[in-house]
Amino acid sequence: MEIHQIPLLRNPVMIMAFSGWNDAAEAASGAVEHLLSGWGDRNDEVLPELIADVESEEFYDFQVNRPVISIDESEIRSITWPTTQIFGLSIPTMPRDLVVVTGVEPSMRWKSFTSELLDLADDLEVSLIVTLGSLLADTPHTRPITVTGTGAHPSIATRLGVSVSKYEGPTGILGVIQDGCMRRGIDAISLWAAVPHYASNAPSPKATLALINTLEDFLDISIPLSDLEENADAWEKEVNDLAAEDTEVAEYVKALEESKDAAELPDVSGDSIAKEFERYLRRHKED
Numbered sequence: 001m002e003i004h005q006i007p008l009l010r011n012p013v014m015i016m017a018f019s020g021w022n023d024a025a026e027a028a029s030g031a032v033e034h035l036l037s038g039w040g041d042r043n044d045e046v047l048p049e050l051i052a053d054v055e056s057e058e059f060y061d062f063q064v065n066r067p068v069i070s071i072d073e074s075e076i077r078s079i080t081w082p083t084t085q086i087f088g089l090s091i092p093t094m095p096r097d098l099v100v101v102t103g104v105e106p107s108m109r110w111k112s113f114t115s116e117l118l119d120l121a122d123d124l125e126v127s128l129i130v131t132l133g134s135l136l137a138d139t140p141h142t143r144p145i146t147v148t149g150t151g152a153h154p155s156i157a158t159r160l161g162v163s164v165s166k167y168e169g170p171t172g173i174l175g176v177i178q179d180g181c182m183r184r185g186i187d188a189i190s191l192w193a194a195v196p197h198y199a200s201n202a203p204s205p206k207a208t209l210a211l212i213n214t215l216e217d218f219l220d221i222s223i224p225l226s227d228l229e230e231n232a233d234a235w236e237k238e239v240n241d242l243a244a245e246d247t248e249v250a251e252y253v254k255a256l257e258e259s260k261d262a263a264e265l266p267d268v269s270g271d272s273i274a275k276e277f278e279r280y281l282r283r284h285k286e287d
Contacts, residue, residue: 001054001120003120007051007088007090009097010097013097013126014099014128015032015035015099015129015131016129017032017101018104018105018106018172019104020173022174026134027211028133028208031132031215036100038225046091050087051120052086053084053085054103054106054113058109059107059109060081066082067080082103083104084106084117085102086120094221096219099121101117110173118180118181129181129186130219131178131189132192132215134192134195134211135192136195136196136200137194137196140257141206141240142240145195147210149161149162149163150167150190150192151163152165152178152182156188157189160187174190191215195207196256205231205235206232208232209232212225
């Protein structure tokens with residue numbers, strides 16, 4: 001890992017997502033990209049600072065994740081290699097700073113990759129690590145996207161107010177990082193957005209928005225949404241139009257709606273409304 005700087009950060013939270021297996025419809029990687037760009041519209045002084053780059057050749061198989069050639073306006077060719085980058089974000093209006101990790105899921109040497117990331121987290125005195133993921137699920141696109149928060153260890157999950165992960169089976173780099181955090185005694189949670197499997201083409205702004213909103217609620221912060229809400233509404237309308245063209249799909253969506261509504265009916269007037277109101281108050285306070 002090439003470390004460019006170790007900035008002085010205030011009680012930082014490290015938020016990470018990787019494109020690939022853990023990133024259905026690019027919802028999770030879209031969330032961290034939004035974090036890196038979202039404050040620019042409001043405050044020109046809030047710009048991401050590059051902290052470190054992961055060495056590509058140590059962790060990526062270029063036949064799996066191929067480098068990309070691009071040509072600029074001067075017709076100069078350049079190659080972009082798959083990698084992971086770590087940025088710092090200092091937002092004056094927030095009580096804590098953010099460390100944002102974004103990149104492609106590595107192809108190999110996951111233990112070493114995780115060790116390097118967590119070593120850097122220690123150097124930056126990170127107080128909490130949040131991993132973001134997205135998965136395909138039997139859920140209707142017309143209802144709020146479900147985001148599930150889990151912890152790798154019962155004591156951590158209880159203290160941070162999330163569920164204990166009950167998943168068993170193959171895992172991606174996020175699972176390895178969560179395990180590494182648990183072994184080192186680092187507080188860490190994982191947030192997963194459920195993307196409708198029949199509308200899995202990227203991007204999925206509604207799922208990205210759900211992850212951003214959940215981050216806001218969990219960290220008690222306000223994140224600028226820019227045009228994310230409008231994009232989410234446009235995405236839902238587009239899927240509505242496509243579903244309306246196919247009777248079987250429309251009936252399937254209706255069945256999913258009925259199932260989800262029946263399962264979540266007790267919560268309609270409870271926590272969901274309270275969280276929405278708290279989010280509104282945070283934004284109103286900043287404005």
